Amino acid sequence: MALRTISIYRGDSGGGRFVDFQVDVEEGNVVLDVVLKVQAEQAPDLAVRWNCKAGRCGSCSAEINGHPRLMCMTRMSMFPADRPVYVAPLKTFPLVKDLVTDVSLNYQIAKTIPPFQPRPPDPDGLYRMSQEDVDRVQEFRRCIECFLCQNVCHVIRDHPENKARFYGPRWFVRLAELEMHPLDTADRRQLIREMAGVGFCNVTKCCTEVCPEHIKITDNAIIPLKERVVDLYFDPLRWLADRLKGKRPGAVGAQQ
């Protein structure tokens, strides 16, 4: 055990400040342990979200020494013992209190995404998909909705006015999962360009860097979506080929 300083941001939309707490840190402690210890022993009204404490639910996102991370998967031993560890709320979302922010924007965006539309099943009523068909989709479905990627993405982090026209990386992961689902028949490319604003992303990959599930957000979701959008909007050859094959761009199932 060792006494260490943790500096937690305390405040709400009206302002606040970092408050230092001295805590006995045990071997193996993660930042969340220490925050909860502060809550139990020193500040019962310290607001923080968490559930699983095992990196599976995506509740405990915060900025630790300025890095967006899950508190429950960040060990105290990562940081020098003689300096305070700073824990701050996410920047991109409005602050509710202390470490809790209002992430409702994400749930609103989720509602605008056209849901899964499967093709009819095989004659026996089942669906068959091979593992290599679903590998890509399963990577995306690992997402635990921690919204760290949404938080770090400079498009909305540094330019709040873009929140109305850019869905953000988590939602490109979701859109990619639907678009690449072997059973899905809907075509969401127009939405991806026009409402989700995939063009705002300049592929600088901060989302990939912070994703605790190691989803290759930029390489495997966003860039392939950009390419699919190019197929529809910026590739006359492709457009012509689709026309010749009798497919109308934008039509459901246009991308077989």
Add this chain to the structure above:
Amino acid sequence: MAQRQAVAPPHRLGFAATLRRDTWWVEPALVLAALTVFFGYLTVSAFLDNWAFEIGPYLSPVFEPKLHGVYSQWWFSPALLILWGPAGFRLTCYYYRLAYGRSVFMSPPACAVGDLPPRYYGETRFPFILQNVHRYFLYVALVFIPLLWIGAIRGFHDPDEGWGVGLGSFMLVINAALLSLYTFSCHSLRHLVGGGLDCFSCSLYNRTRHRIWSWVSRLNANHRLYAWASLVFIVATDVYIRLVANGHITDPNTWSRF
């Protein structure tokens, strides 16, 4: 608080705003320096057609394919007829977009560090909307691959003395190899060969494309590495051949002429 805040404290908006306490600026600074040095050199090199870039079997890859006599205007170099292709390819490459997005335009300079430009439209407007033509540059780049390999093979064949081998021959081969790796790991290629499919197993054709997609995907995971390696190597090869051609160093080889 009276005035409406876009972000709540402890955060603030603005260039370089961050709570990070590490030396986040080192990486963009190094990348900026490297981009300036290497692309700067290539630009200058393209105009240096009066400084010999060819000797015996070796031709600097910057001037590949060879479609030139001697031009005397200072502003025109045969390399310009060729270089727009590879230049456009790299300029619109998804990796270089990251590299200069962070270092040159500083949007963002590093993760969780404030953007330089106060307003931001990304690739939704001119000029960056042009990034969407990347796949056309890819088609051009694909044409270059066989040309570079031909150049590399020619590097083993002296017009006067016939077949042989020298250090320069190897450099040309490695250069062609790295450029191939870079090109074949391209994101657009990955999409075109199979990434655009939704069902990989649905037909023999799709299964074949899935196999190719898997190969490209494996290469693609190292696209950044190939982007840098091929850039560094083309510069190195150009410098080397010029040094040999201008007699500053000697190329160890089996020919007797140089």
Add this chain to the structure above:
Amino acid sequence: MPGYEVHEYDVLVVGAGGAGLRAAIAAAEEGARTAVVCKSLLGKAHTVMAEGGIAAALGTVDPDDNWRVHFRDTMRGGKLMNDWRMAMIHAQEAPERVLELERWGAVFDRTRDGRILQRPFGGHRYSRLAHVGDRTGLEMIRTLQQKAVALGIDVFMETTVSRILTDAGRVAGAVAYRRESGELLVFRARAVVLATGGVGKCYKITSNSWEYTGDGHSLAYWAGADLMDMEFVQFHPTGMVWPPSVRGILVTEGVRGEGGVLLNNKGERFMFNYIPEYYRAETAESVDEADRWYTDKRNNRRPPELLPRDVVARAINSEIKAGRGSPHGGVFLDIATRMGREQILRKLPGMYEQFLRLADVDITKEPMEVGPTMHYIMGGVRVDAETAATTVPGLYAAGEVAAGLHGANRLGGNSLSDLLVFGRRAGLHAARYAASLAQVPSISGDEIEEIANEMYAPFHCADGENPFSIQKELQETMQDLVGIVRTGDELKEALRRIQALKERAQRVSVPGNQQYNPGWHLAMDLRSLLTVAEGIALSALERKESRGAHTREDYPKEDPEQAKFNLVVRRNSDGEPVLEKVPRPELPEEVRKILEEA
């Protein structure tokens, strides 16, 4: 008293885990105006943490599997204390519920011929768990969540229900508060579905999160419903033991399903020494046979590591007590020498990450250290098998909060299927009940005011008790005195301490204001925690035998006489709990036949 919002719905679902969401979907599809209330954000409920898989006799890996075998496994695992009708419905409907998830977009791991892959699990005779690596619960909750969003169901996130309102014995609605602002919300609802999950936070070492304070159990109890089988608390054999702060976090049974073995500090596969008579015929006798089973399941019997959880948990407990444990008070679970690195990373990526990040252990190279952790409560609200209705008209319960399906011990994977099967039934029947009511039951303003006064009391009590200390003491009491192995004296002591804590809980005080104030939230949860803890201890004291997950040192044997009743706790008119032994129905002939099939 401050004002409050009032919302009106046909069906109010409390809980947004698998059971709650499935219920809401069923209710909405039935045409009911439906809302879901949950304590956390949408998609963060406990279901998200489930790792191993969903049990359903799809028969994609073992064509011999069918609902009869699944039914029998469930009943045998539950030591025949299950409600047989529930177990039968569950086994019959689970496959369809899983296929339905696939139609809604879930992406399970696949067999070679493109169907849903199933993995072996403890107590299941055949490979039966549809899964996605070790994150099946995430797949399930995300699919349901997305379906619910597509149906436009209203969701009240970070909102806690603290009372169920009744009108002349029928459900009339609920009182809740928003965690963010502390504001009161009143729901008028014709029917309420409880899907609040479990009670893990009564214990110190648990795989459960802060949410598991037994709210649904307590809401039902205070509304006058019955709690049944509360003595049956499942300790999962494999939780993490080191470092201290992660003690209790689950290590999925999938590790053993994929071939992982348990070793003591002498390197022995000690489970061979703990095979109960009951399972001897179907368990491997030698290490060789056990190892052959993974590749040839027809001609070999199952490894003893895959015995039901109560058996494995007790075995580990005994090894540790006999001094054959690992350095940090657990035993070893080894997958590294049994599987290639690639395969481990593919099949158990979550476990790999969890151990590497939290314990500096690379499970592809070293064994894990594991020990029992409180995991699940088989007991809960007593419901009707067909409709999931409780004894209070208009009140339904499904998922972990309901009792009956699992009997004395739950098999791994049977919970997720439980959520789907009975979640759907609860939602459906709640919607039908709501539609059948001629008029909306009424709620009384006075009652709400009284409730509000109770809820906000901790702010007005100066220098009272710290809710965190009370919770901590309760957890220690339950861990030490109502744990895996119990004795009458210890249980009596536990009841005494719970009584004292109940009194102290009357005087909690919290600083700060009502805006997102976890201290205050916990103060209100204490009521549930104490209600549930008392129910568990009372029932455990009354069941004077060892059966399934309930082990009494002073009554170490199963007693056939005690298999004839279930224990029910309900509230008397003074608000005090009373116990009743409810006789179990005779098993019909055809059911007995299924149970006897080899």
